[in-house]
Amino acid sequence: MTFDPSIGVPGKPWGEAERNQWRALQTAQRSYAGDVVSRIEALGERFERVTYGRIEYGTDTYDLYAFVCGEMDPALPTALVTGGVHGYETSGVMGALAFLDQSAAAYAGRANLLVAPCVSPWAYERINRWNYDAIDPNRNFRIDGPARESTALMEWVRSASSDYLLHIDLHETTDSDETEFRPALSSRDGVDFEPGLIPDGFYLVADSEDPQLAFQAAIISAVEEVTHIAPADEKGEIIGSPVIARGIIEYPLAQLALCASITNARFKTTTEVYPDSPRVTPEDCVRAQVAAACAALDFALAH
Numbered sequence: 001m002t003f004d005p006s007i008g009v010p011g012k013p014w015g016e017a018e019r020n021q022w023r024a025l026q027t028a029q030r031s032y033a034g035d036v037v038s039r040i041e042a043l044g045e046r047f048e049r050v051t052y053g054r055i056e057y058g059t060d061t062y063d064l065y066a067f068v069c070g071e072m073d074p075a076l077p078t079a080l081v082t083g084g085v086h087g088y089e090t091s092g093v094m095g096a097l098a099f100l101d102q103s104a105a106a107y108a109g110r111a112n113l114l115v116a117p118c119v120s121p122w123a124y125e126r127i128n129r130w131n132y133d134a135i136d137p138n139r140n141f142r143i144d145g146p147a148r149e150s151t152a153l154m155e156w157v158r159s160a161s162s163d164y165l166l167h168i169d170l171h172e173t174t175d176s177d178e179t180e181f182r183p184a185l186s187s188r189d190g191v192d193f194e195p196g197l198i199p200d201g202f203y204l205v206a207d208s209e210d211p212q213l214a215f216q217a218a219i220i221s222a223v224e225e226v227t228h229i230a231p232a233d234e235k236g237e238i239i240g241s242p243v244i245a246r247g248i249i250e251y252p253l254a255q256l257a258l259c260a261s262i263t264n265a266r267f268k269t270t271t272e273v274y275p276d277s278p279r280v281t282p283e284d285c286v287r288a289q290v291a292a293a294c295a296a297l298d299f300a301l302a303h
Helices: 016-024 032-043 090-102 121-126 148-160 175-189 213-223 282-302
Strands: 048-057 060-069 078-083 112-116 166-172 203-207 248-251 267-273
Touching (some): 016 175, 032 048, 032 060, 032 090, 032 121, 060 121, 060 148, 078 148, 078 282, 090 112, 090 267, 112 148, 203 213, 213 248, 213 267, 213 282
Parallel strands (some): 078 112
Antiparallel strands (some): 048 060
16 A cells, blocks of 8 residues: 555645655565566667666656657558556556567558657656656646656657557556545545546447547457456446447547547547456456557558
8 A cells, every 4th residue: 555544634626745755665676677678678689678767756767768669650540559657557567568578560662650668757666557746647738837857859750750650558447446546536625525436348438539449349348358358337437438439438538638639530448457356367468458458550551
């Protein structure tokens, strides 16, 4: 547990003192260098590695890495795969790395493929949703926003290309969302916590401005070969949002400043793997992310 419910005063948003209390609880539980950078360095022998930013948090410094898979060809469509926007969502990071290792080369000559596997390394090490400043990067993808991970990614993505066909952002929904991170959010913002339900299974978040349901359904179909799809609850919802098609909900991505909104891509989605199900293993979760990325690319390139 990386949140102490005694932090703060009920009904009052956190100030710097409360953020410092929270920050003091955040200790590294795994290694970005050992788990992620080592694999990035190995992949750098096959794809062009880009260092698109550096973040300093306290005494810790993190380089932010991405890959360009092949020469950028203006005649080809451009696709973006991102993972680890929420550092604790392990299969997002490992799924992006596995996709690079296993599948990215198959798209050579078909697409300009960009992959950023771990957007939030400080949070990856601490298995947390927020960054060092107690900010959720995935609500702050705007150029003038406060999340340095988010602005660094946006600047690189916009410099790499002005036109995108696809962006798939790899995430998880975990039991700790309900037991830890949503209570922390309520405390930080000084509002009452309202319990919710964590869905058992994989689902997608489409853009309510242009949901592209055939695209989303193609991903669901592919992932179903690997893991089960989350059912709607008794209200016909998943995490409080109406289900618009099997395993699919929608958010206004740009309005919420979510990662999947950072390009002009026609095809965009956020995956949500459920790693806490007794029906899956960590390997299943990674395979589900790879299946989703491949299905997304295959559909987008065919349409």
